[in-house]
Amino acid sequence: MVLGIESPAVWLAYVLSLASAALCVVYGIANWNKGEEPVKKEDVDWAKEEKAEVEDAL
Amino acid sequence: MDLISIVLVILYLMLTGYLGYLGYQRTKTAADYLVAGRSANPIVMALSYGATFISTSAIVGFGGTAASLGMGVLWLTVLNIFVGIFIAFVFLGNPTRRMGHHLDAHTFPELIAKRYDSRLLQVLCALIIFCFMPLYAMAVMVGGAEFMAPIFHISYDAALYVFALIVAAYVIAGGLKGVMLTDAMQGGIMLAGMAILLVATYGLLGGVTEAHAALGALRDQVPGFLKAIGHQGWTAMPKFGFAEAGLAPPGGVAYHMWWILVSTIVMGVGIGVLAQPQLIVRFMTVKSKQSLNRAAAAGGIFILFMTGVAFTVGALSNVYFAQKEAIACRIVDDAARLDPGPDGKGKLALVPGNAPEEIKARAKRFVSYRLPGASEEAPLSYAMWTDKTEIERGAGGAPDMLRPHLIAVLRSVGLGTTLQGNTDTLIPAYVRSALPHWFGVLFMLTLLSAAMSTMSSQFHTMGTALGRDVFEQYARHEHGSKSIHVTRFAIVAGIVVALVLGKYVRGNIIALATAIFMGLCASSFLPLFVFGLFWKRMTKPAAVASLLVGFLTSGFWLLFVNGKTAGGIGLCQAWFGKPNLVPATWSLTWTVVDPIVVALPLSILTAVVVALATKPMPRAYVDYVFGGPKPSP
Numbered sequence: 053m054v055l056g057i058e059s060p061a062v063w064l065a066y067v068l069s070l071a072s073a074a075l076c077v078v079y080g081i082a083n084w085n086k087g088e089e090p091v092k093k094e095d096v097d098w099a100k101e102e103k104a105e106v107e108d109a110l
Numbered sequence: 111m112d113l114i115s116i117v118l119v120i121l122y123l124m125l126t127g128y129l130g131y132l133g134y135q136r137t138k139t140a141a142d143y144l145v146a147g148r149s150a151n152p153i154v155m156a157l158s159y160g161a162t163f164i165s166t167s168a169i170v171g172f173g174g175t176a177a178s179l180g181m182g183v184l185w186l187t188v189l190n191i192f193v194g195i196f197i198a199f200v201f202l203g204n205p206t207r208r209m210g211h212h213l214d215a216h217t218f219p220e221l222i223a224k225r226y227d228s229r230l231l232q233v234l235c236a237l238i239i240f241c242f243m244p245l246y247a248m249a250v251m252v253g254g255a256e257f258m259a260p261i262f263h264i265s266y267d268a269a270l271y272v273f274a275l276i277v278a279a280y281v282i283a284g285g286l287k288g289v290m291l292t293d294a295m296q297g298g299i300m301l302a303g304m305a306i307l308l309v310a311t312y313g314l315l316g317g318v319t320e321a322h323a324a325l326g327a328l329r330d331q332v333p334g335f336l337k338a339i340g341h342q343g344w345t346a347m348p349k350f351g352f353a354e355a356g357l358a359p360p361g362g363v364a365y366h367m368w369w370i371l372v373s374t375i376v377m378g379v380g381i382g383v384l385a386q387p388q389l390i391v392r393f394m395t396v397k398s399k400q401s402l403n404r405a406a407a408a409g410g411i412f413i414l415f416m417t418g419v420a421f422t423v424g425a426l427s428n429v430y431f432a433q434k435e436a437i438a439c440r441i442v443d444d445a446a447r448l449d450p451g452p453d454g455k456g457k458l459a460l461v462p463g464n465a466p467e468e469i470k471a472r473a474k475r476f477v478s479y480r481l482p483g484a485s486e487e488a489p490l491s492y493a494m495w496t497d498k499t500e501i502e503r504g505a506g507g508a509p510d511m512l513r514p515h516l517i518a519v520l521r522s523v524g525l526g527t528t529l530q531g532n533t534d535t536l537i538p539a540y541v542r543s544a545l546p547h548w549f550g551v552l553f554m555l556t557l558l559s560a561a562m563s564t565m566s567s568q569f570h571t572m573g574t575a576l577g578r579d580v581f582e583q584y585a586r587h588e589h590g591s592k593s594i595h596v597t598r599f600a601i602v603a604g605i606v607v608a609l610v611l612g613k614y615v616r617g618n619i620i621a622l623a624t625a626i627f628m629g630l631c632a633s634s635f636l637p638l639f640v641f642g643l644f645w646k647r648m649t650k651p652a653a654v655a656s657l658l659v660g661f662l663t664s665g666f667w668l669l670f671v672n673g674k675t676a677g678g679i680g681l682c683q684a685w686f687g688k689p690n691l692v693p694a695t696w697s698l699t700w701t702v703v704d705p706i707v708v709a710l711p712l713s714i715l716t717a718v719v720v721a722l723a724t725k726p727m728p729r730a731y732v733d734y735v736f737g738g739p740k741p742s743p
Binding site: 055056057058059061062065066068069070072073074075076077079080081083084085086087088089091092094095096097098099100101102103105106 | 139141142143144180181182184185187188191192195196199200204210211212214216217318319320321322323326345346347394395397398399400402403404405406407408409410411413414418422574578
């Protein structure tokens with residue numbers, strides 16, 4: 053019995069939901085300053101076209 | 111409405127208007143940040159992604175499903191967070207962003223078309239999205255309407271029209287642009303609403319452990335029709351197994367619930383989210399891997415508070431309804447009779463006083479009542495009568511008190527539902543009945559936010575699918591003004607189809623429609639998307655074959671094998687004179703196995719086999735796709 057839930061298959065889901073969220077937080081904090089990339093011309097061109105053609109159509 | 115409710119609604123509308131105004135003035139969509147070479151705040155990005163991901167479908171539809179199936183639905187939360195956030199953000203997000211920018215792709219079909227150098231794939235993907243996404247939009251709209259109806263004491267149909275009108279107004283006001291601050295504000299409201307819901311529910315039921323234990327103790331109240339398909343209580347998983355071939359009910363249906371819970375609800379939706387076109391394009395609006403890393407942290411927490419809370423509260427609503435619900439109302443008739451039809455499976459209809467004795471005999475007894483504040487024209491509410499029902503008549507103008515003591519799914523049985531109830535109404539009923547009215551209004555805003563942020567991306571995706579991905583490909587208009595008309599037409603058509611579907615297929619439909627759409631996306635798009643990102647050997651014929659096998663297998667399974675969908679759509683009955691094509695000598699469990707269990711492995715297998723059997727794509731083109739220079743034509 054964990055947290056008042058008898059079936060292990062169900063309390064495991066409850067605990068793993070919390071654990072998955074914790075995993076996301078730990079990963080996010082551990083990599084907070086990693087993965088920065090310079091903005092390339094193709095990134096900016098993509099964003100400009102997105103604005104001009106997709107967003108303005110809506 | 112009381113004063114606090116009015117103030118809340120006005121504040122919400124003012125804030126939305128103000129942020130919309132800011133959006134127009136300073137134009138802060140994700141693309142604006144990128145044009146400026148900056149990244150949006152990671153929390154804003156995560157809230158905006160989460161608000162797109164989670165809708166009334168997850169909260170109202172799947173929350174209601176948890177009220178019926180129990181806390182085992184939390185496995186979907188595990189997948190929502192681990193697959194939908196962690197795997198998506200950490201593994202798929204950045205390659206999608208890089209490939210999208212490099213190939214200058216702006217929609218999911220366009221990304222696939224440019225990855226495989228195939229216009230056919232673009233059109234096929236776009237048509238699947240355009241034809242089937244209204245199903246998901248309908249689920250979101252029904253979720254909103256089911257909530258709005260009891261809160262404002264209006265009929266479901268009226269609520270559906272009001273909801274569609276709000277959506278249309280939002281679209282016309284430019285809501286589809288995805289202004290980050292508006293999305294994030296909606297995400298923030300959702301977070302606050304769900305957090306209060308969780309704390310209030312555990313508080314009401316005496317604490318975390320106490321609430322779970324009380325739910326476990328209700329196991330002997332599982333209704334017969336759920337017990338027959340394997341329900342073992344709301345804190346246990348259903349019975350697992352696969353019925354013996356040729357075995358008729360009851361043995362033949364003994365494991366149905368496990369397969370519905372695990373294959374349709376958990377896998378169909380849990381995996382399907384990776385192949386959602388409206389979420390995939392969101393990765394392209396991100397500046398760098400760093401933004402995704404940071405957003406993963408906030409995303410995990412956000413989803414935990416959305417589906418984790420909705421499913422937990424949904425399941426726990428059983429304790430409230432069975433033990434605590436006390437309705438101050440005016441009892442209209444404590445012996446109203448509702449008739450389920452000759453086979454006992456039809457929609458319940460009111461039995462008039464002069465009905466034949468035979469109908470009166472088979473009809474069930476209900477209590478009909480009117481809530482304070484409801485007008486005389488508003489539809490009456492009903493609660494099934496059992497030997498536990500308690501009624502106290504109010505003296506001297508005081509309201510009567512009704513204590514139905516029913517578990518959730520039976521509490522949802524009433525006029526117009528079958529005797530198996532309509533779980534889509536349970537979360538709204540719980541919020542309306544268990545929590546103060548001002549919270550009902552705040553929660554209404556939570557759901558409105560959840561619906562708007564998801565629907566705006568759905569209609570955006572449907573619109574661009576028809577305008578940019580189909581029309582522009584054939585009309586050969588270089589992004590001309592005509593495709594804008596097609597895009598707008600597609601959006602209007604999407605809203606109308608979702609509305610019409612919502613009007614005619616009410617009842618236990620939200621989770622099912624969402625699961626069908628997500629499963630269809632997973633089986634059709636997931637292999638060609640993921641292999642396309644990571645496997646240079648993947649070829650155009652393999653992508654086409656995988657898409658067709660995934661789509662057609664899912665379609666065949668939905669129309670001719672899955673008992674619920676094949677029976678509901680009725681094509682199998684019309685063509686072959688029987689509800690589904692599963693032979694009598696096979697196991698009946700096949701009729702509840704979700705299409706994704708068969709279609710996704712087949713689609714993956716097809717992709718691998720055909721890719722290895724066909725000529726690799728030209729080296730120069732593959733190099734270009736993975737970051738090299740564009741080959742000269």
